[in-house]
Amino acid sequence: MHRFANPARFLRMANAVLPYAAAAAAALLAAGLWFALIASPPDYQQKDSVRIMYIHVPSAWMGMVCYAAMALFSAMALVWKHPLADLLARATAPVGAAFTFICLVTGALWGKPMWGTWWAWDARLTSMLILFFLYLGHMALANAFDDPARGHKAAAILALVGAVNLPVIKFSVDWWNTLHQPASVAKMGGPSIDPSMLVPLLLMAAGFKAYWLMVLILRARAEIAAAKVHTIRMAQVHAAGQGE
Amino acid sequence: MSRFFEVVRRDLRLALRQGSDSIMVVTFFVLTVVLFPFGLGPEMGLLERVSAGVLWVTALLASMLSLDRLFQADYEDGSLELLVMTPTPLAVIVSAKVAAHWLTTGLPLLAAAPVLAVLLNMHADGFVTLMITMAIGTPILSLIGAIGAALVLGARRGGVLLSLLILPLYVPVLIFGVGAVDAAVQGTPSEANLLILAAILAAALPLAPWVTAAALKQALE
Numbered sequence: 001m002h003r004f005a006n007p008a009r010f011l012r013m014a015n016a017v018l019p020y021a022a023a024a025a026a027a028l029l030a031a032g033l034w035f036a037l038i039a040s041p042p043d044y045q046q047k048d049s050v051r052i053m054y055i056h057v058p059s060a061w062m063g064m065v066c067y068a069a070m071a072l073f074s075a076m077a078l079v080w081k082h083p084l085a086d087l088l089a090r091a092t093a094p095v096g097a098a099f100t101f102i103c104l105v106t107g108a109l110w111g112k113p114m115w116g117t118w119w120a121w122d123a124r125l126t127s128m129l130i131l132f133f134l135y136l137g138h139m140a141l142a143n144a145f146d147d148p149a150r151g152h153k154a155a156a157i158l159a160l161v162g163a164v165n166l167p168v169i170k171f172s173v174d175w176w177n178t179l180h181q182p183a184s185v186a187k188m189g190g191p192s193i194d195p196s197m198l199v200p201l202l203l204m205a206a207g208f209k210a211y212w213l214m215v216l217i218l219r220a221r222a223e224i225a226a227a228k229v230h231t232i233r234m235a236q237v238h239a240a241g242q243g244e
Numbered sequence: 245m246s247r248f249f250e251v252v253r254r255d256l257r258l259a260l261r262q263g264s265d266s267i268m269v270v271t272f273f274v275l276t277v278v279l280f281p282f283g284l285g286p287e288m289g290l291l292e293r294v295s296a297g298v299l300w301v302t303a304l305l306a307s308m309l310s311l312d313r314l315f316q317a318d319y320e321d322g323s324l325e326l327l328v329m330t331p332t333p334l335a336v337i338v339s340a341k342v343a344a345h346w347l348t349t350g351l352p353l354l355a356a357a358p359v360l361a362v363l364l365n366m367h368a369d370g371f372v373t374l375m376i377t378m379a380i381g382t383p384i385l386s387l388i389g390a391i392g393a394a395l396v397l398g399a400r401r402g403g404v405l406l407s408l409l410i411l412p413l414y415v416p417v418l419i420f421g422v423g424a425v426d427a428a429v430q431g432t433p434s435e436a437n438l439l440i441l442a443a444i445l446a447a448a449l450p451l452a453p454w455v456t457a458a459a460l461k462q463a464l465e
Binding site: 078126130133134136137140141144145146150151153154157158160161162168 | 391395396398399400401402405408409411412413415416419455458459462463465
């Protein structure tokens with residue numbers, strides 16, 4: 001792990017991975033969309049509106065996976081003071097927030113025809129909304145200080161505190177009797193969903209993961225470049241001061 | 245342990261001598277609750293229905309208002325650095341400061357709540373449960389709030405940021421606090437909600453001061 005604390009080495013590896021991640025994202029999303037929109041059967045009850053699931057469920061998973069990854073990166077940054085873990089945690093936050101937002105919006109669009117309401121104060125929906133606010137708080141805190149390093153550490157601690165919400169989201173449908181349906185993929189005794197629908201779901205989920213990897217590398221690269229520019233500017237200012 | 249009580253005594257003395265903090269918190273609580281009958285209309289049935297939620301939401305906001313004073317004054321005059329340097333574990337000092345904060349803000353809220361419940365026409369069955377939920381819930385608010393207060397030390401616009409960080413974490417307390425009171429008013433058992441609230445307190449009591457101590461240490465680096 002500490003091998004990659006060196007930004008140059010990290011960048012070499014990241015640049016090597018980037019084209020594969022981008023290609024995987026494009027291929028998986030194309031295949032997933034084809035299966036989701038054309039090759040999979042409509043639901044016997046929900047008809048074609050079941051196809052919202054192929055966006056809704058993978059983005060919900062992404063919202064949680066991104067937060068878990070952010071908490072893990074934050075723990076690494078706090079324990080080992082790993083500079084890149086910190087950077088990756090901050091690069092993940094907007095991606096996770098976006099996916100959580102997509103999940104909430106598609107959920108509302110799906111809820112209107114199926115439940116008859118855009119929004120219900122149900123445990124799963126509420127805990128997902130809290131997750132979205134946690135992302136916003138994390139991003140606001142990371143940028144709230146004049147000394148960036150101070151904000152990054154504070155945000156890392158907040159990310160770890162907010163992680164208590166993850167098991168609440170996962171088990172909210174089991175602990176409370178709610179409108180939202182219980183788990184049908186990741187549960188004891190195997191998935192209770194037909195393979196014709198499971199395949200596009202998993203393809204989309206894998207596509208979203210690859211997309212995240214791609215965006216993460218792009219954002220990390222941009223952050224490292226910004227840090228370099230900052231250092232060069234400071235050196236120039238210093239040199240100008242020496243010359244006088 | 246003696247250090248714990250020393251810090252509590254110090255904070256209480258400071259609060260009593262210099263501050264009208266706890267009076268302001270209670271005044272805010274009372275005024276905000278009194279606004280609701282104006283906003284919703286004085287219809288007694290409606291007020292009775294919303295009383296538990298209104299009391300809990302306003303208590304939560306009132307306790308949040310006083311949070312930025314928890315570490316800010318000590319941070320500005322440097323005494324926080326001295327407290328961190330004492331041989332006593334920082335988590336113990338944090339617990340003492342949280343205890344003092346609860347005594348100066350949570351306890352007055354607890355005292356004001358039944359009077360306001362009368363004003364909102366709460367059903368008599370809900371009173372005892374309201375007091376129990378507030379007694380369990382307000383320390384949780386202080387404990388979780390301390391994490392936020394430590395995280396935003398030295399931030400720009402710390403107050404607004406604090407609410408963005410802390411309010412999402414306050415939601416479970418609100419849900420189970422109001423749930424217990426509503427259950428009691430409707431005559432159904434409220435034990436489940438009370439027990440979950442107590443479990444949150446039992447988890448927050450050791451964990452929150454520990455996290456707060458970590459946040460304070462990095463604020464003073």
